[in-house]
Structures are given as structure tokens and as C-alpha cells.
Amino acid sequence: MSDAILTLDAVTKTFGHGASTVHAARAISFSLHAGRALALVGESGSGKTTCARMAMREYQPTTGQILYKGRPVEGAKADEIARYRRSVQMIFQDPFASLNPAHTIAHHLRRPLKLHRPDIRGSQIDATVRELLERVKLDPDLVAPKYPHELSGGQRQRVNIARALAAQPEVIVADEPTSMLDVSVRLGVLNLLNDMKKEMNLGLLYITHDIATARYVAEDIAVMYSGQIVEWGPTGEVIDNPIHPYTRLLLSAVPDPDVRFDDPRTRLRPEDVDDIRKAAAAPQEKVVEALPGHFARSL
Amino acid sequence: MSEPLLSVKNLTIDYIGEEKDFRAVDDVSFDIAPGEVFGLAGESGCGKSTIAFAISRLHKPPALIRKGSRILLAGRDVLDLDPKALADFRWREVAMVFQSAMNSLNPVLRIEDQFYDVLRTHKGMTRAQARERAAEMLRLVDIPPDRMSNYPHQFSGGMRQRIVIAICMALNPKLVVMDEPTTALDVVVQREILQRINELRKEFGFSVLFITHDLGLMVQFCDRIGIMLAGKLVEQNEAAAIYKAPQHDYTKKLWASFPSLHGGVLS
Numbered sequence: 001m002s003d004a005i006l007t008l009d010a011v012t013k014t015f016g017h018g019a020s021t022v023h024a025a026r027a028i029s030f031s032l033h034a035g036r037a038l039a040l041v042g043e044s045g046s047g048k049t050t051c052a053r054m055a056m057r058e059y060q061p062t063t064g065q066i067l068y069k070g071r072p073v074e075g076a077k078a079d080e081i082a083r084y085r086r087s088v089q090m091i092f093q094d095p096f097a098s099l100n101p102a103h104t105i106a107h108h109l110r111r112p113l114k115l116h117r118p119d120i121r122g123s124q125i126d127a128t129v130r131e132l133l134e135r136v137k138l139d140p141d142l143v144a145p146k147y148p149h150e151l152s153g154g155q156r157q158r159v160n161i162a163r164a165l166a167a168q169p170e171v172i173v174a175d176e177p178t179s180m181l182d183v184s185v186r187l188g189v190l191n192l193l194n195d196m197k198k199e200m201n202l203g204l205l206y207i208t209h210d211i212a213t214a215r216y217v218a219e220d221i222a223v224m225y226s227g228q229i230v231e232w233g234p235t236g237e238v239i240d241n242p243i244h245p246y247t248r249l250l251l252s253a254v255p256d257p258d259v260r261f262d263d264p265r266t267r268l269r270p271e272d273v274d275d276i277r278k279a280a281a282a283p284q285e286k287v288v289e290a291l292p293g294h295f296a297r298s299l
Numbered sequence: 300m301s302e303p304l305l306s307v308k309n310l311t312i313d314y315i316g317e318e319k320d321f322r323a324v325d326d327v328s329f330d331i332a333p334g335e336v337f338g339l340a341g342e343s344g345c346g347k348s349t350i351a352f353a354i355s356r357l358h359k360p361p362a363l364i365r366k367g368s369r370i371l372l373a374g375r376d377v378l379d380l381d382p383k384a385l386a387d388f389r390w391r392e393v394a395m396v397f398q399s400a401m402n403s404l405n406p407v408l409r410i411e412d413q414f415y416d417v418l419r420t421h422k423g424m425t426r427a428q429a430r431e432r433a434a435e436m437l438r439l440v441d442i443p444p445d446r447m448s449n450y451p452h453q454f455s456g457g458m459r460q461r462i463v464i465a466i467c468m469a470l471n472p473k474l475v476v477m478d479e480p481t482t483a484l485d486v487v488v489q490r491e492i493l494q495r496i497n498e499l500r501k502e503f504g505f506s507v508l509f510i511t512h513d514l515g516l517m518v519q520f521c522d523r524i525g526i527m528l529a530g531k532l533v534e535q536n537e538a539a540a541i542y543k544a545p546q547h548d549y550t551k552k553l554w555a556s557f558p559s560l561h562g563g564v565l566s
Contacts, residue, residue, distance in 0.1 A: 043485035216558040253490040255516035261497040
């Protein structure tokens with residue numbers, strides 16, 4: 001595996017203080033590599049978006065550090081931070097709120113080019129806008145002059161991807177990029193992310209609550225609960241041989257047409273669910289390695 | 300099949316536009332038997348929610364139900380009910396759970412007061428009777444009855460959703476319409492809630508009209524499923540048949556659009 005582009009090293013984030021302290025992230029460590037995707041999976045409130053925000057430097061970690069190509073980002077010189085901002089781009093969950101309703105699609109794509117690509121000037125800018133739209137499989141003639149409200153959710157999310165690509169990033173952080181899209185277009189957007197990752201050798205942090213799509217996009221997976229990564233490793237290995245009780249619970253609850261609710265053998269008992277949640281929420285430093293690269297916190 | 304509880308016949312609904320009308324539901328017919336779970340699946344905009352609203356006549360202009368449409372519940376045509384009969388019919392015969400139902404609780408009323416509101420209006424219960432009934436219903440959805448003096452914000456999203464379901468069941472409706480009831484919740488909570496509803500309907504014998512875009516979930520829960528495309532019901536069959544042997548091309552396409560947990564490995 002190539003050297004890590006972006007690393008979170010034992011990063012912790014707390015909100016509030018005293019008795020009402022919320023531990024949104026506890027000692028989170030992971031790395032993103034070129035051409036590979038890491039899926040961060042967990043239910044709402046598990047801390048996955050907090051991790052994304054720390055990677056985007058929107059939140060300052062309470063403890064721990066973020067490394068860009070091996071060097072701490074905190075305290076770096078202004079030009080290094082500018083480079084970091086260019087090379088780490090984000091795709092947001094809500095394709096409706098993340099585009100400015102008062103500007104055309106072309107405007108949305110010209111801005112990052114003007115900001116981050118001093119090599120491109122004049123008529124080259126519009127040529128690059130066309131190229132970016134073609135890259136995300138949108139027709140430049142049709143889409144570039146339009147306003148966001150004239151596009152469907154799936155098209156808007158493609159524009160968001162094009163906007164992220166405009167800065168020529170090395171890492172893309174995608175926070176639930178398909179959860180607000182209609183089922184019929186979800187797969188298209190996931191395929192596009194997959195192609196981008198391979199063709200442009202991008203490191204992808206794919207944040208989702210849908211563990212089934214994780215397998216589709218990501219080589220590696222980390223399952224989060226209550227601010228802690230409880231299990232991590234190669235995606236197929238974790239999904240097929242889960243060790244941590246919370247990972248097992250999450251997998252057993254994924255809708256599976258082969259399992260009828262009427263079947264008493266597959267019934268989830270609410271008291272068991274509560275027990276697993278309680279146990280998984282307790283901070284646990286001890287980690288077991290089941291197979292090389294496949295880790296889980298012990299209970 | 301025994302006499303159906305709900306019988307929707309040639310239902311056609313237009314959204315009236317200035318220039319032309321938009322046909323949201325086009326000549327849809329289906330039956331739901333007593334105690335049966337019937338699912339309606341399709342992508343957004345296919346008309347499934349419009350049907351859900353029409354069944355309890357909660358549709359609003361510009362939606363217009365065209366002549367010739369019939370919605371029969373236990374033999375009575377819902378479309379012929381006068382306002383008094385309609386008010387009586389809602390909750391008592393048909394209860395609805397919406398997608399963001401957890402936000403449909405009144406934030407400034409205690410849970411017990413929200414039960415009292417429904418039970419007093421429809422059954423003329425006293426406060427003490429309503430409290431007793433509320434305790435009974437909350438126990439059914441695994442919420443400790445001593446929490447009924449709490450306000451909605453003191454519960455999690457999943458708990459609030461279960462409270463709404465408990466209020467819906469309080470009048471023993473014959474049909475519960477659920478429009479994407481768990482879409483805003485995570486999978487574990489979703490499973491807990493639907494599993495509970497499945498047990499409750501076996502105990503009390505109500506029917507369910509279940510609407511979602513998640514076909515996998517639908518096959519787990521429903522007895523029969525209808526697939527909708529652009530206002531038309533294109534396929535209708537037993538859940539197992541929709542899963543194992545889909546007939547319509549669109550049904551096959553819908554299945555193909557789901558990454559499966561154990562297939563579809565990263566190439």
C-alpha cells in the first residue's frame with residue numbers, strides 16, 4: 001500500500017464540559033491512501049460526521065493530531081494549509097442545500113478553478129468546466145447554463161462531485177452522498193465515485209449509515225458507535241466475519257429479502273439490543289486482531 | 300381470499316395544473332385482506348404517497364380524485380362520507396403514520412395529554428381511563444409507561460416514532476397506513492419498530508398498507524406487494540414472487556438498483 005495521504009492519529013473531540021460533556025469522537029485513528037476508499041459506517045449520532053468535519057478542518061480536535069503526508073497540519077505554514085485545503089475536498093449529504101440557488105452550474109465550477117488552479121486562465125476555464133461536466137457524465141451544453149433548481153437530485157450530486165474534482169484533490173470526503181437521492185439514481189452516483197477513485201487515484205472517505213453500499217465502494221471499513229471505532233478491516237472480511245457484537249447487530253438489521261419478520265429465529269430481542277448498545281458505548285482501549293488487518297475492540 | 304378489508308378500484312388522481320393536469324395515479328386497483336400487510340413500492344414521484352393520502356381523504360387541492368374511482372373500506376365508500384362520518388372514520392378505522400411522524404407530536408404537550416386528546420375526542424374517555432389506555436399502549440411498543448408524563452423532546456427519534464404508533468393503535472383501527480415510517484431512522488431501530496408492528500398486527504388483526512422505496516425491507520415485512528411506475532400499478536403479487544420471480548422489467552430494474560450486502564463485491 002502507498003503512503004497515507006491523510007491520517008487521523010488518536011483524534012478525540014468533545015463538546016460541552018463537566019457532567020454534560022459529549023464524547024463525539026474517542027481516540028479515532030485511520031489513514032486514507034491513494035486509489036483506496038475507507039467506509040466509515042455507523043448510526044446517526046455515532047460520530048462519523050464529526051470525523052469528517054475534523055478531516056475538513058472545520059472542527060479542531062480536542063486531542064490527537066491530523067497528518068497530511070506525514071506532517072502535522074496543526075501549526076503548519078499558511079501555504080501548506082492552503083495546499084491542504086485544495087487537496088482535501090468534500091461532497092455533502094444534501095444536494096439541494098449545497099449549491100447556491102442564485103448561480104448557474106457553470107459559476108459553481110468556475111469558482112474552484114479560479115481559486116485553486118492558477119495554471120488555468122481565460123477561455124481555458126470554460127473548456128475545463130465542460131471537461132468536468134463530461135467527466136461526471138452530464139451534458140455540458142445542457143447543464144452548464146442551468147440553475148440548481150432545474151436539475152434533479154442525482155444531477156446536482158454529480159455537479160457537487162465535479163466541483164470537488166475541479167480543485168484536483170487527492171482526497172475526497174463524501175458524507176452520506178446518496179442518502180438523500182432516489183433509489184433509482186443511487187447506484188449511478190456510487191459507480192461514479194468508484195470510477196473517480198480508480199481513474200484519478202483519489203483517496204476516498206465514504207461516510208454512510210448503509211453498510212450494504214460500503215461493500216460496493218470501499219476496500220476498507222470502520223464501524224463506529226458512540227464516538228468509537230469498534231471494528232475495522234477489509235470490507236468483505238468485516239461484513240462476512242464480524243467480531244464485535246455491535247457490527248453483528250448492525251448487519252443483522254440490514255434489510256434482507258431472504259429473512260422474513262415472521263421467522264422467530266431471526267427476531268431481534270429489544271433487551272439484547274439494549275445490552276449490546278450499552279456495552280459498545282463504554283470506552284474500551286483493548287483491541288484484538290482476528291486476522292491480519294482485521295481488528296475489533298474487546299468487550 | 301376472504302372479503303377484502305380495503306378495496307381500491309380504478310383510482311385515478313390528477314394534480315390540477317394551470318395549463319395541463321398531471322396524472323399522479325392512473326387507474327389503480329388493489330385489495331387488502333383483513334390482517335394482511337400490503338406494500339406499495341416505487342421511486343419518488345410514482346404516486347404511492349398520493350394513494351396513501353387519498354385513502355383517508357387527506358389529499359388536498361390541487362389533487363383531485365376523478366369520477367369512477369372507488370375506495371371501499373369494510374364495504375363503505377370512503378369517497379361518499381360526509382364530514383361528520385369522515386372525522387369518525389379517521390383514527391377509528393384508518394390510522395396513518397408518516398415519514399417524519401416523530402415530528403408530528405405536539406412539542407408542548409406531555410405524551411399522556413396527546414393520548415387523552417385522541418381518546419376523549421373519539422371515545423369520550425375520562426382522564427383516568429385515557430391514562431390507563433395510554434399505559435397499556437406504551438407497554439406494547441416497549442416504552443415504560445412511567446414516562447408518559449415526559450415531553451416529546453425527552454425521547455429519541457425511534458422512541459417518538461413508537462409513541463406515534465402507540466397513539467395510532469389506541470383506537471384499534473382496522474387499517475394502518477404507513478408511509479415510509481422508518482426512513483429517517485437507522486437500520487437497527489427500523490428493524491425493532493417493524494418487528495413490533497408485525498407482532499402487534501398478529502395479536503390485534505389489523506391490516507397494514509406499507510409504503511417504502513426499500514424493496515428488501517418490503518419483502519421481509521409484506522404478504523403482497525404492488526410495484527408502481529409513473530402512477531400505474533405495473534405488477535402486483537405475493538412478496539416471495541416479487542423477490543424470486545419479478546415479471547415486469549421495471550421491477551427487475553428496481554431490484555438491480557440495490558447493492559446487496561453479500562453479492563455485488565467491489566470489482
